Amino acid sequence: MNLKRRKMLFLAAGFMLVGVLIYHESTFRDWKQYKLNFDNAGFTQFLLPLDSRFRGMSGGVDLSAGVPFCWAFGPDTQLRFKTFKPMELQLRYGLASPFGGQTVDLFFNGKQIAHHGPLSRSSPEDSPGVQYEQHIRSRAGVNVIVFKYAKWNHGEVELGIDDPRLFAIAFTSLQLLPKLHAVGG
Amino acid sequence: MSDFSVLLLMGGVFAYAAVRVFTLSMTCDEGWSAQDMPYPSLFAFLTPQYIAALNTHLLNTFLINSSVTIFGQHDWAVRLPALLGTGMYLTTAGALSLRFTSSWRSPALFVLLACNPYIADFYSLARGYSLGLGFFLLGVRGLLVSLEDTSSRTGGWWSLAAFALAALSNLSFLYPYLAAIAVLIIYEIVSARHLRKEISSQYWSRLVPCVLTLGLLAVLYGEPMIIAMRNGEHWWGSLDGLIDGSVASLLRVTLYKINTSEQVLITVARWLFGMMALIAVCMIYCFWRGKHGHKIIFQAVWIILAFFSIISLGVLLEHRLIGTPFLIERGTFFFYVLFVLGLGFFTEYAHGERFFQKTTQIVFGCVCVCTVINFVVAANFKYTATWGNDACARDFMERIHAENYPRNFTREPLVLSVEYQSGHATQYYANFLSMDYLTNIVSFKERNKANYAIFSVFRLPEIDDSASARIVMECPVNGLVLVQYSHRGE
Numbered sequence: 001m002n003l004k005r006r007k008m009l010f011l012a013a014g015f016m017l018v019g020v021l022i023y024h025e026s027t028f029r030d031w032k033q034y035k036l037n038f039d040n041a042g043f044t045q046f047l048l049p050l051d052s053r054f055r056g057m058s059g060g061v062d063l064s065a066g067v068p069f070c071w072a073f074g075p076d077t078q079l080r081f082k083t084f085k086p087m088e089l090q091l092r093y094g095l096a097s098p099f100g101g102q103t104v105d106l107f108f109n110g111k112q113i114a115h116h117g118p119l120s121r122s123s124p125e126d127s128p129g130v131q132y133e134q135h136i137r138s139r140a141g142v143n144v145i146v147f148k149y150a151k152w153n154h155g156e157v158e159l160g161i162d163d164p165r166l167f168a169i170a171f172t173s174l175q176l177l178p179k180l181h182a183v184g185g
Numbered sequence: 186m187s188d189f190s191v192l193l194l195m196g197g198v199f200a201y202a203a204v205r206v207f208t209l210s211m212t213c214d215e216g217w218s219a220q221d222m223p224y225p226s227l228f229a230f231l232t233p234q235y236i237a238a239l240n241t242h243l244l245n246t247f248l249i250n251s252s253v254t255i256f257g258q259h260d261w262a263v264r265l266p267a268l269l270g271t272g273m274y275l276t277t278a279g280a281l282s283l284r285f286t287s288s289w290r291s292p293a294l295f296v297l298l299a300c301n302p303y304i305a306d307f308y309s310l311a312r313g314y315s316l317g318l319g320f321f322l323l324g325v326r327g328l329l330v331s332l333e334d335t336s337s338r339t340g341g342w343w344s345l346a347a348f349a350l351a352a353l354s355n356l357s358f359l360y361p362y363l364a365a366i367a368v369l370i371i372y373e374i375v376s377a378r379h380l381r382k383e384i385s386s387q388y389w390s391r392l393v394p395c396v397l398t399l400g401l402l403a404v405l406y407g408e409p410m411i412i413a414m415r416n417g418e419h420w421w422g423s424l425d426g427l428i429d430g431s432v433a434s435l436l437r438v439t440l441y442k443i444n445t446s447e448q449v450l451i452t453v454a455r456w457l458f459g460m461m462a463l464i465a466v467c468m469i470y471c472f473w474r475g476k477h478g479h480k481i482i483f484q485a486v487w488i489i490l491a492f493f494s495i496i497s498l499g500v501l502l503e504h505r506l507i508g509t510p511f512l513i514e515r516g517t518f519f520f521y522v523l524f525v526l527g528l529g530f531f532t533e534y535a536h537g538e539r540f541f542q543k544t545t546q547i548v549f550g551c552v553c554v555c556t557v558i559n560f561v562v563a564a565n566f567k568y569t570a571t572w573g574n575d576a577c578a579r580d581f582m583e584r585i586h587a588e589n590y591p592r593n594f595t596r597e598p599l600v601l602s603v604e605y606q607s608g609h610a611t612q613y614y615a616n617f618l619s620m621d622y623l624t625n626i627v628s629f630k631e632r633n634k635a636n637y638a639i640f641s642v643f644r645l646p647e648i649d650d651s652a653s654a655r656i657v658m659e660c661p662v663n664g665l666v667l668v669q670y671s672h673r674g675e
Contacts, residue, residue: 024254035621049593049594050593050621051593051619051620051621081593082593082618082619083590084586084587084590085587085590087591087594142257176594178591178594178595
């Protein structure tokens with residue numbers, strides 16, 4: 001390869017690298033730390049492991065007629081946590097859909113474990129607290145829980161409000177707890 | 186034969202570095218750099234204030250951040266850029282040895298360049314030194330190879346890009362970058378006079394790499410350097426002088442496990458400077474007698490001598506003007522490379538010289554044998570010379586996590602007490618193992634508040650509440666122990 005071609009090749013590779021970096025920087029969805037970004041003071045409905053990271057979910061608890069809820073955004077909500085060794089866990093959650101016909105698929109470490117819907121339109125006060133419970137076994141290392149939604153604001157539906165957020169569903173509770181065994185049981 | 190032996194040695198040293206990437210626990214300075222990174226954002230954290238802390242070496246930090254973003258939270262991902270730098274350094278060292286020396290001197294030169302056990306520590310550590318060494322040697326090679334290609338329009342000036350990348354990988358390589366500019370200017374003047382050339386338009390095209398790299402470094406490092414000077418960050422180093430401080434410290438760490446008195450080290454450091462002066466005298470003698478021998482080797486020795494002299498003068502000048510301490514230990518790696526290349530190239534040159542042939546070959550051979558013995562004595566997979574204190578940080582933290590990981594669910598807080606030097610490495614593992622229940626890492630003095638403590642075994646007699654303390658683990662390398670206090674946090 002002559003010198004001119006080699007220079008062109010390096011130049012092209014350089015431009016491609018810069019392009020990839022700029023694309024990554026402008027599109028990545030940051031994982032937020034539960035411990036630092038989730039304000040659930042006083043609300044036991046929202047208990048995740050301290051090391052959890054999340055994305056596709058608001059970082060704080062809102063109130064609707066005194067019932068706490070947390071917004072989840074489309075197209076999906078992801079939760080990530082680590083366990084040093086496999087653990088038996090309970091995933092407990094409640095859902096309220098801001099529009100009718102919503103479906104929610106639940107995946108754990110890439111495997112679908114539940115399907116909900118189509119859900120009718122409801123507000124958090126209609127369905128407070130825990131409605132669903134899944135028993136899962138974590139693996140050593142990183143574990144990922146994904147809630148996938150069929151519809152969200154500015155996606156399939158328009159909620160008709162002047163808010164750019166991609167509202168998909170409201171969690172009225174979201175807990176990930178170690179499964180407790182009764183003594184002698 | 187020499188090609189094969191150099192390749193074999195290259196593979197061996199690289200394998201040693203690669204294994205250590207996995208086996209060495211994260212060290213203080215690595216943990217310090219890696220724990221602050223807000224990956225997966227690639228650029229956001231690179232502010233002048235962040236760079237000004239001087240623990241950050243831009244290219245090194247950027248590559249670590251990118252690697253962790255791509256491959257996830259692993260020690261090996263943090264160290265991957267260092268290993269790539271090691272590959273570059275060893276390959277360039279092999280190429281230089283084979284191109285500029287012959288016979289047994291090729292593998293011998295490679296051994297000297299590659300088998301310094303202290304430098305080998307940094308082949309596996311994410312501190313930017315292996316990247317810096319790789320780019321530095323690539324620049325030296327570019328410069329020397331350009332001597333052979335006199336038809337090139339830009340001469341060796343594009344090698345400045347490699348020197349600039351070395352400075353971005355680790356700031357200590359800023360000296361070789363500035364020296365390279367000076368060497369190139371001197372070389373241009375000398376060769377122009379020698380060839381009776383007039384200054385022509387091609388000289389302007391040679392300025393392009395110089396202006397580009399200087400501009401880049403000024404933009405990236407300008408403001409951080411001003412902030413660093415204002416904050417008094419330039420404190421690391423020695424005030425004992427270039428030879429007694431810098432080179433003696435380089436010798437001390439090179440000897441790794443072999444303890445030697447400071448006076449002996451200073452004497453040998455002076456000999457090393459004397460050796461370079463002697464080589465210069467011999468070269469002047471040969472020049473005066475018109476004995477150029479192999480012209481390229483002759484020029485290569487002069488280039489290395491010029492590099493060495495300019496850097497030495499630059500360091501002395503900087504100390505005199507702004508009082509910067511003399512670089513020590515890992516900050517002086519470029520001096521080691523220049524000593525070795527000076528001796529190696531001169532031995533090759535002297536091969537055809539009646540006067541120096543035997544002496545230089547014996548000296549070169551002896552130094553090579555000593556280097557191999559020193560390397561074999563020092564080789565290990567568990568600790569580094571500088572941060573031996575962190576040798577078991579990973580084992581300790583994994584043990585604590587294994588006993589307590591459900592606390593992330595139960596929210597029971599845990600407090601750890603460590604001695605000052607262990608702070609960064611333990612904090613790094615607390616982050617990387619997701620030990621979010623670890624609410625506080627306190628000093629040794631505050632150990633009465635802690636559930637666990639890591640301290641030297643010699644401090645065990647100071648522990649007043651030994652009844653509730655249980656030694657969980659011991660580190661045979663550095664004598665640190667992990668102690669659990671059973672009555673706390675229950």
